[in-house]
Amino acid sequence: MRIVVLAGGIGGARFLRGLKQAAPDAEITVIGNTGDDIHLFGLKVCPDLDTVMYTLGGGINEEQGWGRRDESFTVKEELAAYGVGPEWFGLGDRDFATHIVRTQMLGAGYPLSAVTEALCDRWRPGVRLLPMSDDRVETHVAIEVDGERRAVHFQEYWVKLRASVDALAVVPVGAETAKPAPGVLEALAGADLILFPPSNPVVSIGTILAVPGIREAVAAAGAPVVGLSPIVGDAPVRGMADKVLAAVGVESTAAAVARHYGAGLLDGWLVDTVDADAVAEVEAAGIRCRAVPLLMTDPDATAAMAREALTLAEEVRG
Amino acid sequence: MRIVVLAGGIGGARFLRGLKQAAPDAEITVIGNTGDDIHLFGLKVCPDLDTVMYTLGGGINEEQGWGRRDESFTVKEELAAYGVGPEWFGLGDRDFATHIVRTQMLGAGYPLSAVTEALCDRWRPGVRLLPMSDDRVETHVAIEVDGERRAVHFQEYWVKLRASVDALAVVPVGAETAKPAPGVLEALAGADLILFPPSNPVVSIGTILAVPGIREAVAAAGAPVVGLSPIVGDAPVRGMADKVLAAVGVESTAAAVARHYGAGLLDGWLVDTVDADAVAEVEAAGIRCRAVPLLMTDPDATAAMAREALTLAEEVRG
Numbered sequence: 231m232r233i234v235v236l237a238g239g240i241g242g243a244r245f246l247r248g249l250k251q252a253a254p255d256a257e258i259t260v261i262g263n264t265g266d267d268i269h270l271f272g273l274k275v276c277p278d279l280d281t282v283m284y285t286l287g288g289g290i291n292e293e294q295g296w297g298r299r300d301e302s303f304t305v306k307e308e309l310a311a312y313g314v315g316p317e318w319f320g321l322g323d324r325d326f327a328t329h330i331v332r333t334q335m336l337g338a339g340y341p342l343s344a345v346t347e348a349l350c351d352r353w354r355p356g357v358r359l360l361p362m363s364d365d366r367v368e369t370h371v372a373i374e375v376d377g378e379r380r381a382v383h384f385q386e387y388w389v390k391l392r393a394s395v396d397a398l399a400v401v402p403v404g405a406e407t408a409k410p411a412p413g414v415l416e417a418l419a420g421a422d423l424i425l426f427p428p429s430n431p432v433v434s435i436g437t438i439l440a441v442p443g444i445r446e447a448v449a450a451a452g453a454p455v456v457g458l459s460p461i462v463g464d465a466p467v468r469g470m471a472d473k474v475l476a477a478v479g480v481e482s483t484a485a486a487v488a489r490h491y492g493a494g495l496l497d498g499w500l501v502d503t504v505d506a507d508a509v510a511e512v513e514a515a516g517i518r519c520r521a522v523p524l525l526m527t528d529p530d531a532t533a534a535m536a537r538e539a540l541t542l543a544e545e546v547r548g
Numbered sequence: 549m550r551i552v553v554l555a556g557g558i559g560g561a562r563f564l565r566g567l568k569q570a571a572p573d574a575e576i577t578v579i580g581n582t583g584d585d586i587h588l589f590g591l592k593v594c595p596d597l598d599t600v601m602y603t604l605g606g607g608i609n610e611e612q613g614w615g616r617r618d619e620s621f622t623v624k625e626e627l628a629a630y631g632v633g634p635e636w637f638g639l640g641d642r643d644f645a646t647h648i649v650r651t652q653m654l655g656a657g658y659p660l661s662a663v664t665e666a667l668c669d670r671w672r673p674g675v676r677l678l679p680m681s682d683d684r685v686e687t688h689v690a691i692e693v694d695g696e697r698r699a700v701h702f703q704e705y706w707v708k709l710r711a712s713v714d715a716l717a718v719v720p721v722g723a724e725t726a727k728p729a730p731g732v733l734e735a736l737a738g739a740d741l742i743l744f745p746p747s748n749p750v751v752s753i754g755t756i757l758a759v760p761g762i763r764e765a766v767a768a769a770g771a772p773v774v775g776l777s778p779i780v781g782d783a784p785v786r787g788m789a790d791k792v793l794a795a796v797g798v799e800s801t802a803a804a805v806a807r808h809y810g811a812g813l814l815d816g817w818l819v820d821t822v823d824a825d826a827v828a829e830v831e832a833a834g835i836r837c838r839a840v841p842l843l844m845t846d847p848d849a850t851a852a853m854a855r856e857a858l859t860l861a862e863e864v865r866g
Contacts, residue, residue: 272652304620308645312670323641327626334590352630
């Protein structure tokens with residue numbers, strides 16, 4: 231079975247680990263969000279791709295969900311001693327090596343997809359990891375500072391400001407002219423199943439869908455498209471998805487997120503058991519819906535979620 | 549007193565520390581060799597500038613003479629795990645930060661001289677450190693490999709091959725079109741004293757002199773030019789200077805190095821007491837010469853050497 235997953239960072243990566251356990255023989259292609267990529271210290275950092283790669287490759291800091299295990303921060307301390315920031319972005323020494331290799335390869339002319347493949351040669355994540363695009367896309371968030379509207383990089387909004395102010399708009403700068411990376415459209419067209427893990431619907435999956443051609447390929451795919459709600463009990467399971475949902479006028483409920491994707495895209499939707507009320511509303515919108523436990527508390531619970539998604543896909547397929 | 553010093557790496561840096569002790573009120577400008585600069589992992593590494601900066605700024609690994617004290621090698625280990633080399637060049641985590649800052653600033657359009665000044669804002673070396681040029685100059689060494697002549701980067705010859713094969717030629721690639729960095733010619737013209745520390749006469753001081761305008765400015769300067777022999781008892785005090793001296797047809801003796809610079813450049817030359825025989829030969833070549841202890845065994849011995857250089861300069865000045 232060929233499964234294609236549109237993934238952001240921590241939530242997507244953890245779900246993928248469960249999916250690999252639930253469907254060990256599946257051929258999994260991951261289309262990773264690159265809208266939160268950022269240049270730091272002259273290096274190209276791809277937080278979501280790396281979180282998927284480290285998580286599936288056994289290098290992740292499990293507690294934190296991002297970054298490397300057994301990490302040290304010597305380089306960062308030295309950069310601070312030079313007065314060079316930002317200090318709010320936690321790049322460790324092991325992580326720096328990844329960004330150095332990536333930046334060197336990009337500088338030598340390799341596209342991000344080839345660089346990602348080379349990095350995965352080491353990590354062997356057990357999935358084919360594709361960036362959504364080889365072109366630069368950078369998610370900016372409009373906020374108000376001292377009465378003035380200002381756009382900041384998504385990482386500045388998310389990591390530095392911790393989404394403490396309202397997001398007025400979320401703009402994937404560059405998306406309108408970006409092309410899907412090689413293999414992305416082919417994977418979607420050839421998929422037996424397309425999954426939206428419980429990643430952020432706006433800044434992760436929304437950004438991937440903003441690359442011209444990808445939303446259309448998902449909608450046109452013969453395969454069922456099944457998603458898992460990142461909202462449980464009217465609040466994001468992790469992160470601050472409610473802030474960016476508000477920016478696009480979507481309520482932070484499992485049903486509202488399903489309607490936001492819409493029946494044109496989604497065939498099936500899983501909500502948590504605490505949101506069982508939402509099932510009828512989602513089904514009324516033309517999307518098959520089931521209420522199952524959706525907390526990725528451990529790998530087994532996550533694998534059970536993935537199995538529920540596979541089951542729902544079978545139901546949809548009929 | 550305004551002193552200008554043409555410096556390579558370890559020998560130059562240690563001498564400068566002694567000079568600062570010997571002449572605490574002098575205004576010292578260092579013209580640093582950049583011919584051994586190298587791009588590693590996409591980063592610009594300036595070994596000689598950094599050795600001067602770290603040594604005078606208190607950050608040097610004293611035993612080794614280069615690199616940072618209390619260094620760790622996490623980034624390098626990770627790069628090796630990605631299969632990315634070279635592994636023969638020992639970049640530590642603290643050192644990496646310097647190269648990251650430098651590369652970021654160069655990428656933003658700052659010339660190397662401005663970058664060096666910014667790095668020195670942290671290290672406060674107590675001297676004005678100027679790269680010999682803002683233009684790229686890269687010393688290549690011609691060697692014979694399997695009967696074929698091949699050019700390798702100086703660092704490959706020096707660090708990887710440890711000068712274990714003969715150097716057939718030493719070529720400062722790019723020197724012929726390089727311009728002296730801002731301040732270099734002005735410093736030489738305004739100097740009260742110009743010193744050649746016991747740095748490598750070919751790949752350190754020779755490379756600096758190869759930048760058009762610098763040799764001429766040294767020769768034309770009103771100030772005495774005094775050098776210290778890096779050869780003691782017919783062998784280099786450290787490093788493998790004999791290998792590159794042979795490539796330019798110069799014997800590894802204190803007298804031969806003085807004659808190599810020549811009376812057109814040098815006014816005074818210090819040889820070690822074991823080379824007292826050389827004094828007459830050097831003076832016969834029109835260069836005032838004294839035999840004094842020239843081993844930089846500790847900071848006080850080094851300061852004593854610097855004082856001898858100042859004394860010889862006074863004699864020359866007459």
